[in-house]
Amino acid sequence: MSIEKLVNTIFNEWLSPYKFSLVIRNEVQDVAQIDTECSYTLETSTQSCWQTGQRNYNCKSLSECESDINYYRKEISRGKHERVNNLAINRINRAPIASFNGIKVIDKIERSYVKSCDNCGGNGDNRCDYCSGTGRVHCSSCTYGRSICNGCGGTGRFFSVSDQKTYSCQTCAGSGRISCWSCYGSSYVNCNSCGGNGKTPCSPCNQSGWFTYTVTATCSVVSKQHINWTADNSPNWVVGYIEKAIDGKTPLAPFNDTVSWNVPSFELDTTNIPFRGTLRGDLYSSSAGVTVDQFAEKHCQFVGIIPTAYNLNEIMDEPITSLLSEVNQKKDLDDIKSLFSTRVAKHNFSEYRNTSRPNNFIEYANLLSNASCNALKSCFISLGGHFKSLRNYVKISHLIRFTVMFLLLGVGLIGLTKTFVSGIYWQQVSLLEIIKATPAVFQLSSSILFKQPLLFFTVLYGLFIPSMLLMKLLSSMQRGSTILMIKWFVISSSILIILLYQGVSRAPQVSLLQWNNDHFFTVMESLIKPNIVMELLLVSFLAALLRSRREAYKLNKKLVSSMKSTELKQLLEYD
Numbered sequence: 001m002s003i004e005k006l007v008n009t010i011f012n013e014w015l016s017p018y019k020f021s022l023v024i025r026n027e028v029q030d031v032a033q034i035d036t037e038c039s040y041t042l043e044t045s046t047q048s049c050w051q052t053g054q055r056n057y058n059c060k061s062l063s064e065c066e067s068d069i070n071y072y073r074k075e076i077s078r079g080k081h082e083r084v085n086n087l088a089i090n091r092i093n094r095a096p097i098a099s100f101n102g103i104k105v106i107d108k109i110e111r112s113y114v115k116s117c118d119n120c121g122g123n124g125d126n127r128c129d130y131c132s133g134t135g136r137v138h139c140s141s142c143t144y145g146r147s148i149c150n151g152c153g154g155t156g157r158f159f160s161v162s163d164q165k166t167y168s169c170q171t172c173a174g175s176g177r178i179s180c181w182s183c184y185g186s187s188y189v190n191c192n193s194c195g196g197n198g199k200t201p202c203s204p205c206n207q208s209g210w211f212t213y214t215v216t217a218t219c220s221v222v223s224k225q226h227i228n229w230t231a232d233n234s235p236n237w238v239v240g241y242i243e244k245a246i247d248g249k250t251p252l253a254p255f256n257d258t259v260s261w262n263v264p265s266f267e268l269d270t271t272n273i274p275f276r277g278t279l280r281g282d283l284y285s286s287s288a289g290v291t292v293d294q295f296a297e298k299h300c301q302f303v304g305i306i307p308t309a310y311n312l313n314e315i316m317d318e319p320i321t322s323l324l325s326e327v328n329q330k331k332d333l334d335d336i337k338s339l340f341s342t343r344v345a346k347h348n349f350s351e352y353r354n355t356s357r358p359n360n361f362i363e364y365a366n367l368l369s370n371a372s373c374n375a376l377k378s379c380f381i382s383l384g385g386h387f388k389s390l391r392n393y394v395k396i397s398h399l400i401r402f403t404v405m406f407l408l409l410g411v412g413l414i415g416l417t418k419t420f421v422s423g424i425y426w427q428q429v430s431l432l433e434i435i436k437a438t439p440a441v442f443q444l445s446s447s448i449l450f451k452q453p454l455l456f457f458t459v460l461y462g463l464f465i466p467s468m469l470l471m472k473l474l475s476s477m478q479r480g481s482t483i484l485m486i487k488w489f490v491i492s493s494s495i496l497i498i499l500l501y502q503g504v505s506r507a508p509q510v511s512l513l514q515w516n517n518d519h520f521f522t523v524m525e526s527l528i529k530p531n532i533v534m535e536l537l538l539v540s541f542l543a544a545l546l547r548s549r550r551e552a553y554k555l556n557k558k559l560v561s562s563m564k565s566t567e568l569k570q571l572l573e574y575d
Contacts, residue, residue: 003027003288006307007300007315014344014367020292020319027288032238033230034259034283038100040275042088044073044219054210057112062213065111069217072109076219079273083107088221089270092277096266097256099277101248104221112214120202124209128200131191135198138188142180145187149178225255229283237301238285241310250310252364258304259283285310292319309365316344317372324379333559336383340565348373349380349567384571391556391572394548402544403537410536441498460493467492474546 004024011020046069059065075081087106092099116122127133141147148154152169156176159166168174179185190196201207227242245255261281269276284305289297295318301311327335339345344367347360362368368376449456471488557574 003286003290003300003302003307006302006309007290007312010309010312010361010365010367014361015316015342017338017341018323023291025289025291025297027286028235029284029286030234030238032234032283032285034281035228036100036259036279036281037226037228038223038277038279039226040088040092040099040277041222042076042079042084042219042273043222044076044217046073046215046217048213048215051212051214052206052210053208053212054114055112055212055214057114057212059111059113061113065113065213065215068111069109069215072217077273084219085270088275089268091221092268092275093266096263096268096277096279097261099221100223100225100256100279101246102223104223105218106221107219108216110214110216112212114210114212117202117205117209117211119204120209122209123202124205124207125199125201128191128194128198130193131198133198135191135194135196136188137191139180139183139186141182142187145180145183145185146177147180149176152176227255234283235285235287235301237287237311238283238303241285241301241303242283250364252361253303253308253310258308260305290315292316295319295322309361309367312365312367314366314369314372316367317369320344320368320372321375324375328379328382331383331386333562337563337565339379340383340563340568344368345376345380346565346567348376349571380567381571384568387556387560387568387572390559391553392549393552394545395552398548398551399541399544402547403540406540406543406547407537410540438498442494445497459497463493463496464489466496474543474550 004022007022007024011022059068072081076084079085084107091104091106117124120126128135131137139145149156149169149172151171152158154176156169156172156174157166158169169176172178180187183189191198194200202209205211225246227246229238229242241250241253242255244250245253245258248254259281260283261279263279265280267278283303285301285303286307287299287301290300290312291297292315298313298315300309300313300315302308303310323339327339344362347362362373445456467489468485470492471485475484475488556572560568560572560574
């Protein structure tokens with residue numbers, strides 16, 4: 001793969017659907033002679049645990065287990081454990097390049113022994129303290145196996161109401177006592193603590209009677225790589241690449257993957273611990289000047305026979321900055337959609353709460369500077385604020401339409417109600433009267449809550465469905481709808497309770513479903529009064545304002561969905 005093809009691939013992956021013109025100049029290729037030496041140490045770690053039960057064991061005591069483990073560790077550290085040494089050598093020779101970094105487990109031994117439980121002596125159970133191991137306790141329902149007769153109450157006789165005579169009790173034969181039904185006359189019953197066994201399970205050993213102690217020693221090959229290279233004809237930046245790659249700071253261009261190793265030349269010295277292995281090979285590197293669109297040329301660096309980006313020298317800083325400036329100024333929906341669909345924007349925005357740059361290719365290959373990443377995040381948040389402001393924008397046409405609709409609806413409802421329901425004091429439901437009655441209603445509600453809580457909560461339960469219908473009609477139903485539902489319920493229930501109190505509770509002669517003598521149109525004429533019209537117009541306007549906000553929210557949600565950006569939906573709480 002050529003450098004031009006590699007950069008185009010990166011652009012397509014991170015910046016699609018945007019297209020940028022690309023020019024490659026002054027391409028230079030170099031080969032550095034690399035000698036790498038790796039030291040291998042054998043390290044052991046131990047873990048120990050106690051387990052209940054008698055398991056497989058290979059030692060007679062705890063000291064024998066620890067002695068075997070210590071001997072194993074000492075032999076390994078001195079390089080005298082031939083079996084482990086052979087395991088390490090085979091592992092290294094099998095994959096010399098892979099063995100040059102990391103920790104590889106090669107061996108494990110276990111030593112264990114068993115001991116009886118000190119609490120139960122290996123039996124798994126203990127003598128029951130409550131019954132002293134007998135399994136039987138004195139019956140609490142009787143005295144020496146005899147209990148009071150229920151038929152005569154312990155007197156031995158009973159009085160017959162029918163013939164007014166006293167007779168001997170047949171149940172107890174006149175003794176006043178009967179054999180105890182609990183202990184059957186023995187005066188002893190089974191102990192509840194042990195179930196009559198006289199023994200209780202031993203808790204420390206979980207009724208097993210034994211403990212198994214196990215200690216495990218794990219041996220690992222720990223390697224560390226050391227580099228020597230011939231830098232006579234190599235650029236200085238290769239030195240920096242090798243140091244960073246060895247420290248694992250360039251995971252997209254790891255050192256052992258970009259060097260062309262001559263594996264047959266691998267040599268492993270196993271004379272002493274640590275073992276030492278050497279490899280010789282070539283590190284291919286290249287650099288070129290890269291121009292994106294009309295912006296200034298950047299000097300970029302690559303490693304490997306097949307070029308891998310090592311330092312792209314922030315080649316996308318200026319194009320991205322120009323792009324963000326254009327999007328912020330025009331706020332064209334197509335440009336915003338294109339920007340939001342790029343992988344580089346999505347990734348940076350998903351990390352917009354973080355102060356550091358994303359831990360990915362953008363940082364490793366230096367595609368963008370930290371400032372550009374932050375500018376990208378700021379642009380996303382700014383555009384999110386733009387869409388949020390659109391969500392709060394109320395169209396005049398919507399406001400007029402819904403005002404007229406609610407006004408007609410209100411007039412119709414009042415006319416129908418006054419026609420079919422007689423006795424309602426409509427003068428009591430004016431805005432002024434509602435405001436005046438509010439303190440009294442809340443005082444009355446508090447009194448009912450404490451004196452008749454069942455009635456209070458029954459009324460609230462009855463108002464729940466009307467409140468939810470109002471919320472469905474007028475609320476935008478954004479995320480956090482639980483809190484929104486509670487708010488709507490409290491406010492709408494309060495208004496409905498005041499209206500009921502004013503219009504109905506003060507008129508005991510209210511008669512539902514009874515035709516009023518006044519004709520519907522006569523009723524409507526009576527409603528056409530300046531104060532009633534103004535109040536109804538004000539209420540209709542407020543309801544229309546809420547409904548218009550709901551429409552604005554729905555249109556905005558549809559617009560944001562057309563952006564096809566999960567991140568934008570999350571920012572605006574649409575997901």
